[in-house]
Amino acid sequence: MQTKKRKSPSLRFRGYTDDWEERKLGEVGKTKSGIGFSDAQQGGKQGTPFYKVSDMNNPGNEVVMMNANNYASDSQLKENKWNPINPQNSGVVFAKVGAAIFLDRKRIVDTSFLIDNNMMSYLFDSSWNRYFGKTLFEKLRLSRFAQVGALPSFNGSDVEDIKVMIPEESEQKMIGDMFEKLDDIIALHQRKLDLLKEQKKGFLQKMFPKNGSRVPELRFSGFADDWEERKFFESIASTIDFRGRTPKKLGMDWSDSGYLALSALNVKNGYIDPLADAHYGDEKLYRKWMSGRELKKGQVLFTTEAPMGNVAQVPDDNGYILSQRTVAFETKEDMMTNDFLAVLLKSPLVFNNLSALSSGGTAKGVSQKSLKGLSITVPLDIDEQQKIGSFFKHLDDTIALHQRKLDLLKEQKKGFLQKMFV
Template identity: 45%
Template sequence: MAKEEKKAPKLRFNGYTNDWERKEFSKIVQRISTANSNKSLPNIEFEDIDSEIGTLNKSTSQLYKRKKGILFEKNNILFGKLRPYLKKWFLADFSGIAVGDFWVLKPSDNQARFVYYLIQTSSFYNVSNITSGTKMPRSDWKLVSKTKFYIPMKLSEKHKLGMILYLIDKLINLHERKCEELALIKKALLQKLFPKKDEFKPEVRYKNFSDTWEQRKFFDNIEKVIDFRGRTPKKLGMEWSAEGYTALSALNVKDGYIDFTADVHYANQDLYDKWMAGNDLYKGQVLFTTEAPMGNVAQVPDNRKYVLSQRTIAFNVDETKVTNDFLAVLLRSQNVQHTLKSLASGGTAQGVSQKSLSQLKVILSINPKEQQEIGNFFNYFDSLITLHQRKLEKLKQLKKFLLQNMFI
């Protein structure tokens, strides 16, 4: 007789060996439906919650809208039933009014954090994502409430599981705020270290530099543009590989760094040779996204070979006129970004072509030492942002791993 499979997650805290039990979701939580329009309580609407983050994208001081909705209390859970694939959820740390498409859930045993992470698991998502409606699909409460989920029998295990994931979320939020703060500081420094519109000297300069900057056509600084937009493995009669040379596209070329976890594709040697055709990218070379999104700038991080993929181009600079590091910062300066938007074409997904870039004029330092000082400074600043971004991605991956392995 085959041994019955143990009903327990792969990963558990020490001291817990008993099976988990199955319970209908309606026994795990109570769904609150008390209508309320208390003018002294903040209102939270569907769009106020960031997808897959569980935080508000507005401060509570902005949320007093005096609307009618469902009363929620501290430690209630708001689950966005509208378009459930957007994954909107919020663990309340104050009382308020949930306006619109929310289920307000009160855990039956006060283990709010455990339930909060239960609704983020794939097992819950698979059920809640079975929707009714077409234009505005919503989760089906009758189906979800009757679905059975595995949960620990001991409250202490629920508490520990909820606590560890809660602490990881706190770290994720901390690094997200750090990245946002660094990005704001960087934006302010770009405004100070580059001339304002119609001016030829920056407001802040390094010591011993006082020369007036010079206006040039953008392409006067560029020897060659490497542009393989529209090229795909299929058009070359080939396919992506499981490993090999990483493809750089508009989805993984971010503002100041390469996200190697996004849009991951690889080319084998044959595809690389046919695709790049001798146009090897080199460390420090400037990359620019032309569309969706338009205007992201990063530099090739090392001398490993890369495939230049969708909606991304690279520049070979005229080293007598501009350094790669300075060019990368110049393209992200406020004046250049504003000009690029004015040159862009398209509706929702704006883009720029080489023809558009030929109309771009830039103001830049004529002193290579000043260029290098500015480039070095922002390289250091970008490294700080990248450091926190990598920590953030690792924490998100850790959370994903724990959700997959600490629940059934």
């Protein structure tokens, strides 16, 4: 039995009850593909914006307007007989060839522009509210309509044949305005998060010695002694590493709840993401796996590969299973604090040295054997270590808070996209 197609969304603004109208995109707008241009024709700083697929590298669709890295001058336009695209209302641009299609990223443009031949634009006609249209394109997931072959691609007719449901203009405006405000809030939180990360990067540069130096540029008052150079494992009592261990090798399996497994996918920089690659073990699996090596609050976790170098700390004493591509360090308390170690592993010099010691092609990895060759420079005074560790721990907590807020906003937007469009 065929399901009757819905003609209105499940969540609407008060006062709107009429069915939405089904239209092909080609009936209410038009597509236009880009042009080829050589490297020598790129790099202008003013003129008509020239967009390429690389301009879509920033993830997500929250950035409303495209930011151009290249411009074409009037003389270039004339010499090459290029005709800029002139949207009457505005247009959405997206990748039309290659793997970039599957990133499903769109950007909106409302001034004259050029795009390269790996991109396509869809120009809204005057019946669209531009922000409603931009948000509808986010909901569409254009990658579903790509011609899949050796090189996935769209052509104009592929896009123009897509059927969409569209409300009257006043409802479009209500929806568009709401999503524009939501995107502005998301962008604001993203900027705050980016600023905090840049501040942390700056402090890491200044609060740890550079190569060949024994003192950092920036220190807490009351500390003036040189730092000491030593081998990494001189400060480590033991390393907990269950490389290769899986539930099946223990004759068991994951559960729907219980003790969270910590892997290279959910150990992020500065925090644990319980939603990423979430696997759980029951009491029996936890005891069999972790017996005698239980993780304690504050212990430093380090991802050894894919990705290499993420650092977080065990957040509490609730019990966790140490899983794939992640190790935990137990420090010698009289030589190094956990909080300081967590920061030290992310300091520029140590991270660069770790990268130099790592092996592998695309997915770099570092082993315990290679860690034996790692030299570190640390303050002998444990009080100085504690101050540095506490400072960065507070900063990391603030970054994690903003990250959670941002993730929540994006999840809310995803929910609204599902409920406010047909």
